[in-house]
Amino acid sequence: MTAVWTIEGAKARRGKVLVLDxxxxxxxxxxxxxxxxxxxxxxxxxxxTGLGLMPLEMGQARLGGRPVGDLNPVERACLVGYLPQERRxxxxxxxxxxxxxGAPDLPPGEALTVARExxxxxxxxxxxxxxxxxxxxxxxxxxxxxxLLATRAPLLVADEPVAGLDPDAQLLTLDLLRAxxxxxxxxxxxxxxLGLAARSCDRVLVLDHGRVAAEGAxxxxxxxxxxxxxxxxxxxxIETSTGLVVAARRLTTLSx
Amino acid sequence: MSPRRLEFLLxxxxxxxxxxAVSLGESPLSAAQYHQALTDPVSAPGEVLWTIRLPRVLMxxxxxxxxxxxGATMQGLLRNPLAEPGVLGVSATxxxxxxxxxxxxxxxxxxxxxxxxxxxxxxxxxxxxxxxxRFREPEVLILFGVALSAFAGALTALVFNLSPSPVAVAxxxxxxxxxxxxxxxxxxxRAVAPMAIGAGLCLYAARGLRMLTLGEEAAQMSGLPxxxxxxxxxxxxxxxxxxxxxxxxxxxxxxLAAPHLVRAAARDDPARLLRPSALAGAVLLxxxxxxxxVMPTEQELKLGVVTALFGAPVFALxxxxxxxxxxx
Numbered sequence: 001m002t003a004v005w006t007i008e009g010a011k012a013r014r015g016k017v018l019v020l021d022x023x024x025x026x027x028x029x030x031x032x033x034x035x036x037x038x039x040x041x042x043x044x045x046x047x048x049t050g051l052g053l054m055p056l057e058m059g060q061a062r063l064g065g066r067p068v069g070d071l072n073p074v075e076r077a078c079l080v081g082y083l084p085q086e087r088r089x090x091x092x093x094x095x096x097x098x099x100x101x102g103a104p105d106l107p108p109g110e111a112l113t114v115a116r117e118x119x120x121x122x123x124x125x126x127x128x129x130x131x132x133x134x135x136x137x138x139x140x141x142x143x144x145x146x147x148l149l150a151t152r153a154p155l156l157v158a159d160e161p162v163a164g165l166d167p168d169a170q171l172l173t174l175d176l177l178r179a180x181x182x183x184x185x186x187x188x189x190x191x192x193x194l195g196l197a198a199r200s201c202d203r204v205l206v207l208d209h210g211r212v213a214a215e216g217a218x219x220x221x222x223x224x225x226x227x228x229x230x231x232x233x234x235x236x237x238i239e240t241s242t243g244l245v246v247a248a249r250r251l252t253t254l255s256x
Numbered sequence: 257m258s259p260r261r262l263e264f265l266l267x268x269x270x271x272x273x274x275x276x277a278v279s280l281g282e283s284p285l286s287a288a289q290y291h292q293a294l295t296d297p298v299s300a301p302g303e304v305l306w307t308i309r310l311p312r313v314l315m316x317x318x319x320x321x322x323x324x325x326x327g328a329t330m331q332g333l334l335r336n337p338l339a340e341p342g343v344l345g346v347s348a349t350x351x352x353x354x355x356x357x358x359x360x361x362x363x364x365x366x367x368x369x370x371x372x373x374x375x376x377x378x379x380x381x382x383x384x385x386x387x388x389x390r391f392r393e394p395e396v397l398i399l400f401g402v403a404l405s406a407f408a409g410a411l412t413a414l415v416f417n418l419s420p421s422p423v424a425v426a427x428x429x430x431x432x433x434x435x436x437x438x439x440x441x442x443x444x445x446r447a448v449a450p451m452a453i454g455a456g457l458c459l460y461a462a463r464g465l466r467m468l469t470l471g472e473e474a475a476q477m478s479g480l481p482x483x484x485x486x487x488x489x490x491x492x493x494x495x496x497x498x499x500x501x502x503x504x505x506x507x508x509x510x511x512l513a514a515p516h517l518v519r520a521a522a523r524d525d526p527a528r529l530l531r532p533s534a535l536a537g538a539v540l541l542x543x544x545x546x547x548x549x550v551m552p553t554e555q556e557l558k559l560g561v562v563t564a565l566f567g568a569p570v571f572a573l574x575x576x577x578x579x580x581x582x583x584x
Contacts, residue, residue, distance in 0.1 A: 053473055077479025084473045090335035091469045092524040101467055104480055131524065147470070 002065070003028050004155045004186045005080070007050040009059035011210075019045040021210035022059070025188070027203075029154065032178055032187040034201030034218075036194060038231060041207040043190040044085060044159055051082060051157065063155070077105070081151030085159040085190075087144055092131035095119060095143045102150025111150075118146035122176060138169050145173060155186045162191065174200035194231070198222055199243035206230055218244060257521045259528050266518070266535035270317065273539050277313045277546040278305055282556070307440070314444055315436040316545040316559070317538040319504045320514070322451050324537020325530055326496035327511030329458040332465030332526030333489045334394040337519075340512040341497030344397065344490070345404025349380035350501035352408040355415045355428045363427060370446060370502040377498020380404055381491060388490040389483060392472045397490075434505035434560025436545055443503065450499035455534070457492025461485045462527035469526065507560045509567025510537050510544075516574050 003026040012020040019042045027033045035043050048054040050061040052068040061068040064079045071079070081102065089098070099115035106114065119125045122142040132140050141164070148156060156177065162170040170193070178200060181187045191197045197204055198218035206214040206221055208230040214221040219237055227233040228251060235248020257265075285293070285301050293301035326341040334343070341347055353376025354369050362368040387400050412432075419425050464485025467475040476482050500507065514537035515529055522528040541559070544566065548557040 048473075051477060053476060073476075073481055074479050077477060080477070082474060082477040084471060086471050086473070088471065089469055090471070091526060093466075093469055094523055097466075097523070097525060098469065101470060101478065104463065104467065104478055144470075 003062075005050060005061075005063055005157075005188070007046060007059065007061045010046060010049050010056055010061070011058035012045055012049050012054060012056050014045065014054075019210055020049060020056075020059075023207060023210055023212050024059075025050060025205060025212075027155070027186045027188055029184050029186050030181055031202045032174075032181045032189065032200060034197040034204045035188060035190045035207060036192070036197050036204060036222075037207035037213075041230075042210040043207055045210075046207065047082075047157055047159055047188070047190065051080065052076065074105075077151070077153070079153060080155040080157060081148050081153035083144060083148040083156075083158040083161055085163070087137070087141060089132050089140070092133040094129050095124065095132055095135070095139075095146075096128040098132050098143050099146040099150050102147040103152070114150050114152070115146065118149040119143070121149060122146045123172065138165050141165055141173075142169070145176065149176070149180065154184070155188070156180055158187070158189045160190050160192070162193070162196065170196060171200075194222055194227075194237075195244065195246040198237050198246065222246070259522065259532070262518065262521045262532050263535060266532055266539065270535055270539050270542070273542045273546070274313050274317060277316070277542050278309045280546060281309055281549050311439050311441050311444055312436050312545065313542055315439040315447070315503060316541045318444065318447055318451060319436065319500045319507065320510055320541025321534040321538040322454065322496040322500040323507065323511040323541070324514030325455055325458050325534040326493040326500070327513075327537070328515040328526070328529045328533035329461065329465065329489050329493040329496075330511070331515055332468065332529070333461075333486065333493075334398060335468055336394065336398070337516065338512070339398070340509075341493055341500070342405065342506075342508065342511070344380065344384045344401040344494060344497070345408060346377045346380045346384070346494045346497040347501050347506055348405040348408035348412070350374070350377035350498050351432050351506050352376050352412045352415070353379075354431055354501070354505070355412045358428045358431065359415045359419050359424050361424075366442075367446060369431065370443075373502035374450060374498050376408075377494060377501060380408070381494025381498060384494060385487050385490050388486050392476070392486075430558070431505050432560075433558035434507040434563070435558050436504045436541075437556065439503075447499050447503040450495050450502075454492045454495030454499060457488040458496065459492075459530060461489035461492060462530055465489065465530075466525060466527035505558075505560060507541070507563050509563045509571060510540050513567050513571050513574070514540055516571070 005027050007025040010020045010023045023046050037043050049056050096115050099119050100111040103111040103114045119128050122145050124139055124142045127139060132143055162173050177187045204218045204221040206226055213230045214226045222237050224236045227235050232251045233248040234251045235246060237244050238247055289301040292299050293305045296302050297306050330339040330343060331337055350373040353372040357369045357372035388397060416425050464480055464482055467478050467480050515533040517536045518532035522532055544562045545559055548559050548562045551557055
């Protein structure tokens with residue numbers, strides 16, 4: 001199957017610091033790709049360069065087969081929906097209106113219908129009329145996920161969609177994204193929880209210092225060697241009755 | 257409250273305030289005189305109502321609406337409830353333009369001060385539009401606006417400093433305090449065109465302002481032509497603010513306060529807020545001008561002084577209430 005999104009040999013700087021040093025990424029429809037790596041590995045930068053939000057010094061990003069720089073805003077929005085890491089909202093709009101912002105291409109009435117359906121899907125239909133700033137962080141995250149789903153894009157890119165969520169909401173978020181993939185979308189998520197990545201993603205991309213350290217099925221990509229060299233962890237993925245978990249301890253000891 | 261209902265109520269309030277503002281004034285009229293004014297527009301009382309008070313009220317409404325709309329647009333664009341037209345430095349540069357025209361002895365030429373003020377505002381607007389196209393972060397616009405305001409303020413002070421005639425200084429000062437007295441229909445016509453263009457640009461940008469609720473990056477990925485909408489918002493509010501300063505001098509607080517008055521009723525939506533803010537701004541300024549006229553002071557109060565005197569405490573009260581709700 002042809003990739004809907006590819007990034008090849010990405011090199012990029014933030015200020016003077018090299019944050020991407022030749023990283024690549026590719027995702028096909030029906031697949032959930034997890035991007036993991038320590039803080040500062042370049043996960044967000046990789047997504048942003050791939051979406052055309054950040055300039056590439058070298059390399060190329062293609063969406064739907066076309067260089068991302070050649071797409072106009074409407075074409076790009078038809079191809080990809082993006083949930084940024086930043087969840088701060090400027091105004092206290094009702095949840096329904098926020099979710100409807102995912103569908104600016106539809107007439108207002110239809111956008112609200114789509115928004116209502118997506119709020120239901122993420123389990124906050126009863127909060128449709130509540131102001132998003134009057135909600136808990138978890139509720140707001142669900143509304144923003146509903147906004148992402150309302151884009152109906154064939155590629156969904158979510159930057160740390162589960163940060164700060166309780167365990168149930170984390171699993172729900174990834175289940176919903178998996179359901180989108182099952183329905184034919186390509187999904188890319190960045191995650192810090194390696195266990196969650198291992199059990200929820202079809203493929204895992206491990207970034208380290210702006211380079212791809214490993215890529216493949218979770219069990220292969222998150223090998224003990226990678227855990228040690230990239231994450232400084234002494235551990236392994238373990239198969240349990242409810243899925244994969246990571247058992248690990250820090251490799252470096254606290255110096256006193 | 258539905259947006260239509262809110263706008264309808266505000267429109268009613270504006271009409272009511274305007275009727276009161278045309279009826280009342282410094283020289284009280286008797287019932288017979290009102291009757292005469294209504295039946296015979298060219299009589300002396302008719303003159304007072306229709307050629308002195310009416311244009312003044314219309315001008316106050318126009319300027320108030322412009323400031324309210326510009327304020328709501330700026331707050332949406334900068335995602336900051338403290339933004340107002342003055343933040344971009346447009347008001348200050350318009351004031352500088354007027355000060356230069358007065359000090360240069362152009363005050364006698366009809367429309368010269370207004371043209372100079374508008375030119376100053378458009379110059380600042382062009383600078384800020386350029387910046388807005390280049391930088392996405394609202395902080396950048398605010399910082400440049402503060403710098404531009406300070407610089408224009410310093411140059412205005414320099415005009416005072418170097419002005420050989422105290423008369424010119426007094427004239428500039430009076431103008432900077434803001435007023436809509438002695439306006440006629442020609443003045444209104446002059447202000448209408450730039451205001452209409454500015455309002456059109458701001459309303460065009462409305463959907464972009466709403467999308468910006470999600471933050472810069474999500475808005476950029478939303479499929480809306482954000483670069484174009486951003487420039488429209490900046491250019492539109494600069495035109496509105498510039499035309500307001502050109503028509504009535506520098507009038508503070510209306511642009512800041514009007515959006516806050518209707519924010520809750522508009523469900524905090526930066527797009528739905530625009531037209532109600534314009535209407536609320538018009539009501540506020542017509543009422544403020546009425547207060548300036550009927551207050552029994554030796555010298556008639558300047559409009560900018562009244563809006564600041566009333567606006568600042570009211571705004572502090574609003575900020576207090578808002579801060580309490582943010583904390584909870």
